[in-house]
Amino acid sequence: MSALRSQPLQPLNNGQLNARTNNVTPVKLGKWSKENVQTQHPEQKQQVKKKKEKLSALCKTPPSIVRTRNGRDYRRGNFLGEGGFARCFQMKDASGQIYAAKTVAKASIKNEKTKTKLLSEIKIHKSLKHPNIVNFIDCFEDDINVYILLEICPNQSLMELLKNRKRVTEPEVRLFMVQVVGAIKYLHSRRVIHRDLKLGNIFFDPDMNLKIGDFGLASVLPSSDAKKYTICGTPNYIAPEVLGGKNTGHSFEVDIWAIGIMMYALLVGKPPFQAKDVNVIYERIKKTEYYFPEDKPISDSAKYLIKDLLSLNPLNRPTIDEILTYDWFKGPFPDRTREVSLMDTPDGLDFISRAQSAMNFKSAKDMAGIYTPKNKNPIEILRSDLHSEQPKALLPQSLSPNDTKSKYQEVDPEQLGRPRRVNFNSHFSTTIKRLDQICFETYQNIRRLEHSKHGSSLDSLELPKCENPTLISKWVDYSNKYGFSYQLTNDDIGVLFNDENTLLKLYNSTKFLELIYHDEEGWTCIENSLSHPPVQAKRQLEIVDFFAKYMNSNLSKVSETGEKKEIVFLRRYSRTPDYIMFEMTNGNFQFNFKDHHKICISKSGLAITHISPNRLTQTHPLILVMQEGNFPKEPVPECMKKIAIIKEAIKKRAFKEA
Structure with missing residues (x-):
């Protein structure tokens, strides 16, 4: 096994791609913020005295996953830059191809003239195809923004x-x-x-x-x-x-x-x-x-x-x-x-x-096509191109190459087979966004129990309810190509992909879940139908099935326990020569030691579970194990040493994340 190795969030690209910070051109001179005063015509009498907020400030950050009506989905990546009225973000499709998304706030489109100008830009750019012109990919909209998806140029300008x-x-x-x-x-x-x-x-x-x-x-x-x-x-x-x-x-x-x-x-x-x-x-x-x-x-x-x-x-x-x-x-x-x-x-x-x-x-x-330019007909801007039949929509169908004129739907519980945002319960939705704090709380509780184990009786302590937790039963580390695959004791199978997002296929269900992470927004969990998966998830489902077949054929289950009580994802893992550490979205920490003994810390550090090499499972209050020096039913080799290793590993996580 390699030295300590965790799986951090991987950015889509480290460079500033197509970035033109403060360099997106205004539509017309003389109508913009103070920093753009230099673009005004000298004969204009009125000077802008107050600094006005850029129209680009009206652009709301797109959601972590942008779903278009035709099923083509994009994952938002890094912020690239902004100008007078637009902001640019990276977008990645199902194949991993990265694009630049010019994002224009609908709130900045205040009149028909501005709308016509934007639609004209889209119509013109969409009609162009030349090796020395940035390629137009797609355009779509949601309730807040209009997105112009473009070829990304990674070496700046x-x-x-x-x-x-x-x-x-x-x-x-x-x-x-x-x-x-x-x-x-x-x-x-x-x-x-x-x-x-x-x-x-x-x-x-x-x-x-x-x-x-x-x-x-x-x-x-x-x-x-x-x-x-x-x-x-x-x-x-x-x-x-x-x-x-x-x-x-x-x-x-x-x-x-x-x-x-x-x-x-x-x-x-x-x-x-x-x-x-x-x-x-x-x-x-x-x-x-x-x-x-x-x-x-x-x-x-x-x-x-x-x-x-x-x-x-x-x-x-x-x-x-x-x-x-x-x-x-x-x-x-x-x-x-x-x-x-x-x-x-x-x-x-x-x-x-x-x-x-x-x-x-x-x-x-x-x-560059100097000798033989493509003799296409001149571009024409027709009135029908610039007006939508639907008052609420901005992009008419003729300007939306892939029929993406309607907003993508991330939450749509009414339509069977459409994706929807999942909030399982308040505990799940809170814990999943605060894993760094869970590390700290767990470490503090373990440390507190160490200090109180000699001076307190069990009757005076509030002991946790000790049911066996959901554990990782099988795993395959294929992060050099796809990611880390695992099967839980409730038979759900997931893959933590290399971009740190997760797909979880639920056991004996027609649904699967996507767990999508972004630095600013935290976690979003999307439920999808296996019979109508989004485009980008089809390949990922194939990978999940590949791993599932391999694990079921070649690996033994860690434990026979694990009724379906909660939805659990693997958030992060680390490997050392002595153990592999799993950090779960419910706040549990599972340690698989090289001697084939497994220990799980749950209940924010108040409960501890041991799984023996012959798959027998026992869960007890951690304070009880600390006072006894071992598990009461079946002793664990070097039990207190393993607990000390666990405490130190969680401590490193807690203070590294703080």
Whole structure:
């Protein structure tokens, strides 16, 4: 057996995935909190003086398990970040695939215009499919939030890369620009303007390819020569024609401008018009007032391309097809982006041969769809897409890919076969959330009994009722792949999976239970029907059955006792060379010693049970065993030594958890 090893809650991912803390773009400028004042147009007379609460604060944390109507369920993971009106969380499906869920509070959708804007974002993003655009997975809602489920990009964004690196080499930026240009070419071919292109909205996927995300400000032009007039975007990236508002209007060229801003920022280290005062930024943009610092030299060919991209007149900027024809792209060109680039400059970038660079450039263009973009029809936003026939629902069916427009149901006792939240009794629901306190209380009671065993008579003590507890009868440790499986003396069979959630198959029942844990919410117990299990539970039930067959064929029961009195789960276990320790949701602690004697401490430390190698079970008040020095009916080898080991193990748990 290995050294002491417990099974802690495993987070879905340690990194900040798709995280853009305080960087989710507002829908429109000038209507947000104090920290977003810099996004207001300079001609606006009213300044926000009071700090308003972010609309993202209205987003309620999703439940631990989000059930959708079509049976596809997601387990909520880590909080990823928040912005002006949304919060992002990890979501994991039944196969273990992790996604990012952009969560928007329904309370922030205060009028039809805001609702239409959100539905437009969903409609646009759902319609996109490109290797350099964050993949849209699903959308669904409950009574509180709307969820937009997206491909997760675990290596953060270009913004984090620039913060870590300060400046990025020209060969790397060439590859970045090809991937961005490929995605924008695809968007424009479908008459979509992104309107919020910036380093913080371009993410690295697991293979370090760039993906454009956040379509909250995206818009579809009804025709190629149409214009938009809303003043929106992020100050450092706003094109001059956007600042003109209704007087000028804007079109696809705003994305070309943003490409120039990003290219400059990556090569120089900061955006070209950056200033502390947002009004100064706007004035510089209107005059295209920027310079290339001498202490941060870049190539003349790079300056030439940037100057053209940042032309004041939108019509003087290169088209999306013309950008990659500039001489700058003939320089050293890497075959791919490596993870080391997130923190340091990769080696050998300046020594890539001209022939190899040309091959890499062509390959990158092929992968980004430069030569053969998918000629899909332009996206159309129809009125029917933006209005629901059901007043209480926000997402119309046409925008809900998997028919998840209705809220998931976690508690639904009326429908046979639907999951419902289980509260067995007040003792269960309380104890299961306070296992750390049970450790402390049990240790304190054992310690108190030790001090009182010599000075008190049994008549003066309040003795617990000593029925035999429900015990773990068989177990298999397969945590290197699935988890820890066990069978109880009441013949219930459970698996404590490696994410610390548990599935318990009830003996001689058509039901099974899922015990789901989250740091902030504690425990939730969901009852399901075996005949209509949720999608993610089907595979887990197969694993339970696999373990059950193995244990019934190969293992002997610990004890013949155990009438079905209560629902009990294994919460946690630890193994040492001398024993294995089981901590149960009812507060009991079971110790299986290597000499095949088992001892269970129950009643918060007031009762003790012994199971002999030949499966005889006896339960007595712990104070009685302490005063006698052993069990009264059948002596236990090294009984007091075993009790001392148990006390010390529970003590470590109590003070470790405190």
